[in-house]
Amino acid sequence: MSKNLTSNKTQMVDIARIAGVSVSTVSRALAGSTLVNDETRKRIVELAKSLRFSANVGAQNLRRGQSQTIAVVLPKSTADQQPVSDPFFIALLGELADALTSRGYDMLLTRVDEAQIDDIEGLVGSGRALGIVVIGQWLHHYALTALSSRGIPIAVWGAALPGSNYFIVGSDNRLGGQLATQHLIDCGRKKIMFLGDTRLPEVALRFEGYRDALIANGGMVNPGLTAAIPFEAKAARRALADLFAHTSDFDALFACSDLMAMTANALLAARGIRVPQDVCVVGYDDLSLASQVHPTLTSVRQPLADAAQALLDGVLYVREGGAAKMVILPTGLVERESTLRRSATKSAKSAQTKK
Amino acid sequence: MSKNLTSNKTQMVDIARIAGVSVSTVSRALAGSTLVNDETRKRIVELAKSLRFSANVGAQNLRRGQSQTIAVVLPKSTADQQPVSDPFFIALLGELADALTSRGYDMLLTRVDEAQIDDIEGLVGSGRALGIVVIGQWLHHYALTALSSRGIPIAVWGAALPGSNYFIVGSDNRLGGQLATQHLIDCGRKKIMFLGDTRLPEVALRFEGYRDALIANGGMVNPGLTAAIPFEAKAARRALADLFAHTSDFDALFACSDLMAMTANALLAARGIRVPQDVCVVGYDDLSLASQVHPTLTSVRQPLADAAQALLDGVLYVREGGAAKMVILPTGLVERESTLRRSATKSAKSAQTKK
DNA sequence: CGACAAATTGCAAACGTTTGCAAAGAAAAT
DNA sequence: ATTTTCTTTGCAAACGTTTGCAATTTGTCG
Numbered sequence: 001m002s003k004n005l006t007s008n009k010t011q012m013v014d015i016a017r018i019a020g021v022s023v024s025t026v027s028r029a030l031a032g033s034t035l036v037n038d039e040t041r042k043r044i045v046e047l048a049k050s051l052r053f054s055a056n057v058g059a060q061n062l063r064r065g066q067s068q069t070i071a072v073v074l075p076k077s078t079a080d081q082q083p084v085s086d087p088f089f090i091a092l093l094g095e096l097a098d099a100l101t102s103r104g105y106d107m108l109l110t111r112v113d114e115a116q117i118d119d120i121e122g123l124v125g126s127g128r129a130l131g132i133v134v135i136g137q138w139l140h141h142y143a144l145t146a147l148s149s150r151g152i153p154i155a156v157w158g159a160a161l162p163g164s165n166y167f168i169v170g171s172d173n174r175l176g177g178q179l180a181t182q183h184l185i186d187c188g189r190k191k192i193m194f195l196g197d198t199r200l201p202e203v204a205l206r207f208e209g210y211r212d213a214l215i216a217n218g219g220m221v222n223p224g225l226t227a228a229i230p231f232e233a234k235a236a237r238r239a240l241a242d243l244f245a246h247t248s249d250f251d252a253l254f255a256c257s258d259l260m261a262m263t264a265n266a267l268l269a270a271r272g273i274r275v276p277q278d279v280c281v282v283g284y285d286d287l288s289l290a291s292q293v294h295p296t297l298t299s300v301r302q303p304l305a306d307a308a309q310a311l312l313d314g315v316l317y318v319r320e321g322g323a324a325k326m327v328i329l330p331t332g333l334v335e336r337e338s339t340l341r342r343s344a345t346k347s348a349k350s351a352q353t354k355k
Numbered sequence: 356m357s358k359n360l361t362s363n364k365t366q367m368v369d370i371a372r373i374a375g376v377s378v379s380t381v382s383r384a385l386a387g388s389t390l391v392n393d394e395t396r397k398r399i400v401e402l403a404k405s406l407r408f409s410a411n412v413g414a415q416n417l418r419r420g421q422s423q424t425i426a427v428v429l430p431k432s433t434a435d436q437q438p439v440s441d442p443f444f445i446a447l448l449g450e451l452a453d454a455l456t457s458r459g460y461d462m463l464l465t466r467v468d469e470a471q472i473d474d475i476e477g478l479v480g481s482g483r484a485l486g487i488v489v490i491g492q493w494l495h496h497y498a499l500t501a502l503s504s505r506g507i508p509i510a511v512w513g514a515a516l517p518g519s520n521y522f523i524v525g526s527d528n529r530l531g532g533q534l535a536t537q538h539l540i541d542c543g544r545k546k547i548m549f550l551g552d553t554r555l556p557e558v559a560l561r562f563e564g565y566r567d568a569l570i571a572n573g574g575m576v577n578p579g580l581t582a583a584i585p586f587e588a589k590a591a592r593r594a595l596a597d598l599f600a601h602t603s604d605f606d607a608l609f610a611c612s613d614l615m616a617m618t619a620n621a622l623l624a625a626r627g628i629r630v631p632q633d634v635c636v637v638g639y640d641d642l643s644l645a646s647q648v649h650p651t652l653t654s655v656r657q658p659l660a661d662a663a664q665a666l667l668d669g670v671l672y673v674r675e676g677g678a679a680k681m682v683i684l685p686t687g688l689v690e691r692e693s694t695l696r697r698s699a700t701k702s703a704k705s706a707q708t709k710k
Numbered sequence: 711c712g713a714c715a716a717a718t719t720g721c722a723a724a725c726g727t728t729t730g731c732a733a734a735g736a737a738a739a740t
Numbered sequence: 741a742t743t744t745t746c747t748t749t750g751c752a753a754a755c756g757t758t759t760g761c762a763a764t765t766t767g768t769c770g
Contacts, residue, residue: 009480011756022720027758037718052505054477058413058422059756062725067413069463074452090445097429097466106483109427109464111452122409125364127726128461150407233643259647266649288588289442292614293648294621366726377750382728392748414726417755482756712770719764725757732751739744 010051019044030055061127069106070315071129072096073120075136076111077232086231087259088285088302089135092157095308096133103312117143124152131155131315138200148324155314157307159201160326167314169307169327173202176300176331177209180254180282183298183333185217187280188342189252195240195264196256197228203256206284210254225250229260237263244271251279252339258283258290258299265295265338276340286334295337303329365406374399385410416482424461425670426484427451428475430491431466432587441586442614443640443657444490447512450663451488458667472498479507486510486670493555503679510669512662514556515681522669524662524682528557531655531686532564535609535637538653538688540572542635543697544607550595550619551611552583558611561639565609580605584615592618599626606634607694613638613645613654620650620693635694650692658684 012030016023021040028036029044036044061067074089093109100107108129112120117140123129131153134144141161148154148166155167184192194210196203211221224247229239236259244267255261261283265275275281275295283290286301310327318324335341367385371378376395383391384399391399416422429444448464455462463484467475472495478484486508489499496516503509503521510522539547549565551558566576579602584594591614599622610616616638620630630636630650638645641656665682673679690696 009482013756023757024720024722024759025718028719031758035718040718052476052480054480056417056756057481057483058416059482059725060758061413062411062417062727063756063758065725072464076453087442087445090442094466097464098431101466107464108424109452109462111449111456121407125407125409126412127364127414128412233647237647259644262644263647266647266651269649289614289617289644292588292592292618292621294624296621368726378727379729379750379752380748383749386728390748395748411726414755415728417757418726418728420755713768714770715766715768717764717766719762721762722760724759726755728754730751730753732749734749735747737744737746740742 010053011056012053015044015048015051015053019047067127067130068104069108069129070100070312071108071110071120071123071132073110073112073123073132073134075138076113086257087287087289088257091285091287091304092135092307095304096311099305099308099312105312114140118147121147121150121152131319133157133311133315141201148318153315153319155311155318157311159205160328161201164326165324167318167322167324167327169310169314169329170202171302171307171329171331173205173331174209174212176284176302177206177254178213179209179331179333180206180284180300181210181213182217183335183339183341184252184254184280184282185213185219186341187252187276187339189280191222191225191250192252192254193250194226194254195229195260197230198226199228200231206256229255231257231260233259233263236260237267240264240267244268248273253279253281255281256284258285258287258297260284261297261299261338262289262293265293265297275338280339282333282339290334291336298336298339299334301332301334303331365408366411367408370399370403370406370408374402422482422485423459424463424484425455425667426463426465426475426478426487428465428467428478428487428489430493431468441612442642442644443612446640446642446659447490447662450659451666454660454663454667460667469495473502476502476505476507486674488512488666488670496556503673508670508674510666510673512666514560515683516556519681520679522673522677522679522682524665524669524684525557526657526662526684526686528560528686529564529567531639531657532561532609533568534564534686534688535561535639535655536565536568537572538690538694538696539607539609539635539637540568540574541696542607542631542694544635545574546577546580546605547607547609548605549581549609550584550615552585553581554583555586561611584610586612586615588614588618591615592622595619595622599623603628608634608636610636611639613640613642613652615639616652616654616693617644617648620648620652630693631695637688637694641689645689646691653691653694654689656687656689658686 012023012026016026025036026044029041030048097107120132123132134154134156136157144154144156144166155169157169159170159173160168181192194207196206198204198207214220227243229236240263253264255264261281265281268275268279273279283297283299286299290297290299306329367378367381371381380391381399384396385403452462475487478487489509489511491512499509499511499521510524512524514525514528515523536547549562551561553559553562569575582598584591595618608619610619616636620636623630623634628634638652638654641654645652645654661684
């Protein structure tokens with residue numbers, strides 16, 4: 001019966017009628033334009049509030065030719081039954097949500113299968129979003145490159161790769177690896193095992209840091225002390241269990257995520273190996289969980305809030321025609337119970353002093 | 356110079372021109388209408404794909420008078436500096452994301468301060484979303500009631516409260532509490548401590564289940580064996596540390612979240628108390644993490660995927676004018692290392708037999 | 711008192727779709 | 741050959757905003 005498709009939601013024309021002005025005036029008043037008389041403006045704003053009016057965003061976008069929404073895509077590897085992959089991504093997601101809302105943007109969350117990665121172009125093409133933040137780049141470097149070169153504003157959380165033409169934000173993975181390893185060396189450890197799959201760009205960089213630290217201290221990488229543990233929880237557990245079943249010839253672990261470190265801790269504990277006395281463990285990400293478990297976890301912190309800001313800025317910047325950039329954020333080591341610095345005798349300090 | 360505000364994105368008129376048909380035909384073809392000749396349809400669909408065209412969703416919504424987006428709001432308590440409160444919510448969020456996308460809806464993620472909870476009405480009022488899923492109801496029961504009675508389609512994850520006029524989905528908290536407690540009793544435990552803030556509706560129900568189980572086994576609640584531990588990680592840690600500093604007169608813990616249980620485990624371990632030998636611990640939620648830590652955590656599982664489906668169904672149902680309902684999902688106990696069933700001698704079985 | 715500027719308002723044309731209706735053919739029935 | 745039916749297409753009017761422009765009112769100055 002009713003003439004309009006959309007249900008009886010109040011809209012500008014209603015307000016205009018009640019206030020006895022035209023729709024234009026209502027529009028301007030609500031937009032805070034100076035073109036409208038102060039008094040009328042107040043009256044209209046008041047009225048709108050009392051009617052709980054909020055303007056149809058679709059129509060606004062249509063008219064203005066732009067949206068205030070940013071799409072955030074989370075990877076979903078086909079093999080992975082976990083709803084959301086890594087707690088770290090979640091933490092980042094949370095920060096992103098806050099950063100976006102505090103700057104007046106809406107957040108459209110999408111999980112995409114790695115295979116459908118190309119489809120996300122539609123998010124922008126359809127005007128749903130003005131740009132895209134991609135969390136986790138190992139969904140096909142080339143796909144992101146293609147997207148970016150086609151003019152889709154994207155910013156990616158990941159590692160800086162050579163030949164990237166897309167905007168990329170990441171932490172200083174190399175430094176992170178270095179800090180962690182140096183700390184373990186300072187703890188007097190000699191056989192530091194690296195846990196992580198170096199096929200992933202970020203892990204590869206952390207590995208370089210690991211190697212650098214070893215070399216800087218007169219050591220070198222022992223191939224027997226590296227294990228390609230995947231990030232995904234269950235697979236990681238399997239791989240670690242398998243690893244520990246075959247070797248216990250290490251006195252420290254450097255894990256590429258806190259989740260991995262925690263799982264390793266659990267498996268070591270089950271074998272009666274004590275952390276940190278027998279084995280020191282350093283994780284990565286500094287999840288809030290890291291300070292909740294036993295033993296609390298020494299970890300490499302990534303500046304999440306800064307990352308979120310940088311990603312948002314990145315999307316907007318690219319959208320304005322800015323060229324792709326790399327933003328590398330600092331990392332720092334947070335020391336907790338899972339590692340134990342030796343008493344001053346053999347610490348980094350004495351390394352400075354000539355023996 | 357260009358006449359149109361929106362940048363040079365391809366739109367229907369472009370396709371129409373190239374294909375030599377009218378916009379209407381393009382629209383119909385892409386919508387799969389039978390009104391258009393099979394051959395022309397194919398040609399147009401092909402063309403659209405090759406141009407990577409996707410229709411402007413804003414315009415579609417405007418014209419159709421409805422959107423295909425569902426807003427999901429996550430609580431953000433003002434005091435809480437954690438980006439996203441509880442890992443459980445995250446897991447649910449992930450399931451929601453999958454449920455929504457697999458049914459063709461977009462997901463608009465919003466974090467709201469508890470104070471701004473009323474503002475979420477605008478999400479629907481502005482046509483951005485067709486309905487709202489609220490995760491965590493203890494942001495003001497009354498606000499949700501008001502929202503719902505004003506006709507905003509919402510579905511809430513939480514506990515069934517008397518006098519709710521909004522659609523609510525929750526697990527059977529009472530049963531969960533019962534199962535956990537009964538299991539601890541079956542483990543031969545006598546002093547089972549309840550950890551959780553019973554001011555929260557869900558916790559209150561779990562407590563009832565706890566009480567019921569005690570009574571069913573000829574016991575009763577000992578007020579000294581309940582502690583109002585909050586959910587938020589840091590506060591929980593403080594409260595637990597404080598608790599354990601004052602009492603150790605318990606042989607089992609029933610914690611209202613896995614996070615709480617893990618933290619308790621960590622603090623107990625630091626005090627040299629062994630789990631499960633000295634103290635058995637049951638958590639709640641069955642996070643994927645529960646099977647990663649040491650000892651792996653016995654926990655009450657909530658059916659996340661079902662929950663997500665039910666929430667989505669709920670929003671749609673309410674939007675179609677359906678009356679508010681309560682959906683209570685089953686729970687189950689997952690036994691792991693943190694509890695240890697006694698050998699048959701003193702188990703539940705013998706409780707049946709007359710002494 | 712007339713002319714001109716400034717302030718405030720309204721008109722109407724977009725924005726990119728969908729869809730009721732009419733039109734134009736083509737095929738079928740008479 | 742004429743009418744009827746069916747298939748396929750296009751026209752044009754929405755959907756709810758924003759905004760350039762013109763129109764009106766009011767104020768100021770000579």
